[in-house]
Amino acid sequence: MSDNAAGTTTSSPLRVGVLGARGKVGREICAAVDAADDLTLVAEVDAGDDVDVLRTSGAQVVVDFTHPDVVMGNLEFCVAQGIHAVVGTTGFDDDRLATLGGWLADAPSTGVLIAPNFSIGAVLMMRFAAEAARFYDSVEIVELHHPTKADAPSGTARRTAELVAAARRAAGSPPMPDATSTGLEGARGADVDGVRVHALRIRGMIAHQEVVLGGPGETLTIRHDSMDRASFAPGVLLGVRAIADHPGLTVGLEHLLELD
Numbered sequence: 001m002s003d004n005a006a007g008t009t010t011s012s013p014l015r016v017g018v019l020g021a022r023g024k025v026g027r028e029i030c031a032a033v034d035a036a037d038d039l040t041l042v043a044e045v046d047a048g049d050d051v052d053v054l055r056t057s058g059a060q061v062v063v064d065f066t067h068p069d070v071v072m073g074n075l076e077f078c079v080a081q082g083i084h085a086v087v088g089t090t091g092f093d094d095d096r097l098a099t100l101g102g103w104l105a106d107a108p109s110t111g112v113l114i115a116p117n118f119s120i121g122a123v124l125m126m127r128f129a130a131e132a133a134r135f136y137d138s139v140e141i142v143e144l145h146h147p148t149k150a151d152a153p154s155g156t157a158r159r160t161a162e163l164v165a166a167a168r169r170a171a172g173s174p175p176m177p178d179a180t181s182t183g184l185e186g187a188r189g190a191d192v193d194g195v196r197v198h199a200l201r202i203r204g205m206i207a208h209q210e211v212v213l214g215g216p217g218e219t220l221t222i223r224h225d226s227m228d229r230a231s232f233a234p235g236v237l238l239g240v241r242a243i244a245d246h247p248g249l250t251v252g253l254e255h256l257l258e259l260d
């Protein structure tokens with residue numbers, strides 16, 4: 001913060017580094033950071049580059065859209081350097097979150113935000129699905145993505161299934177009806193916390209999800225479509241601007257949105 005000649009107070013732009021900068025989402029994030037007056041893109045790091053440039057460039061916040069196999073190493077580096085992190089990369093299970101929590105315990109003023117999906121519509125879709133889950137006998141999830149996606153099912157589908165399962169447990173919902181006793185392995189999708197998840201990989205698609213709920217004589221389908229990776233940028237920038245005020249671990253963009 002400084003006073004300018006006109007006597008008004010100005011802040012210097014927040015210094016941002018991007019990991020996975022040449023990837024499909026990373027490119028979008030670099031462009032969005034570049035276009036924001038209050039942010040400066042100080043480091044663009046991709047596979048094979050020296051991650052230490054994040055430190056030498058003075059990055060205050062790092063955005064990670066890399067790969068589930070490398071993201072933990074990246075975060076260990078950032079937290080050790082006291083650099084806040086906003087993470088879109090998938091692959092976070094309870095063990096990984098616990099490890100990260102341990103690193104953050106030694107760096108109490110550093111914040112890490114992990115969000116399975118940074119698009120506002122996807123956050124709302126997950127919330128609506130959780131809200132509706134207790135009113136229906138059946139709930140299943142279909143996620144549809146581009147065929148270059150590294151993981152299946154998607155992080156968003158896993159998270160949605162967990163939220164749906166938690167809502168049904170809290171409401172005391174009975175198990176979902178399913179008479180299948182024989183069939184081809186895989187035909188009923190993956191079981192995530194008791195919720196069936198089906199993953200499609202389709203050329204031409206980006207990131208899409210349907211939550212299909214059913215009860216006597218009716219169904220409800222909640223669908224979200226990201227038709228452009230630009231859909232992730234506003235949520236990421238929101239996280240970049242807010243994370244310094246949220247030390248510790250935050251899981252889910254919903255915690256930074258004023259939803260209630």
Ligand SMILES: NC(=O)C1=CN([C@@H]2O[C@H](COP(=O)(O)OP(=O)(O)OC[C@H]3O[C@@H](n4cnc5c(N)ncnc54)[C@H](OP(=O)(O)O)[C@@H]3O)[C@@H](O)[C@H]2O)C=CC1
Nearest residue numbers: 020022023024025046047065066070088089090116117118
């Ligand atoms: N939370 C959200 O809203 C979203 C999350 N995602 C997730 O983000 C991740 C990336 O997705 P996407 O952009 O499509 O994938 P891409 O493969 O297009 O991009 C990943 C980039 O990271 C690079 N990379 C690999 N290792 C490292 C490393 N150690 N340091 C720096 N860069 C590295 C890759 O290089 P190379 O190709 O040479 O290996 C590649 O350029 C996935 O986990 C995906 O599921 C995607 C969209 C939205």
Ligand SMILES: O=C(O)C1=N[C@H](C(=O)O)C[C@H](O)C1
Nearest residue numbers: 090116117149154155156207
């Ligand atoms: O790899 C992707 O593309 C996406 N990954 C995230 C996920 O696994 O949920 C978010 C979005 O679905 C796009």
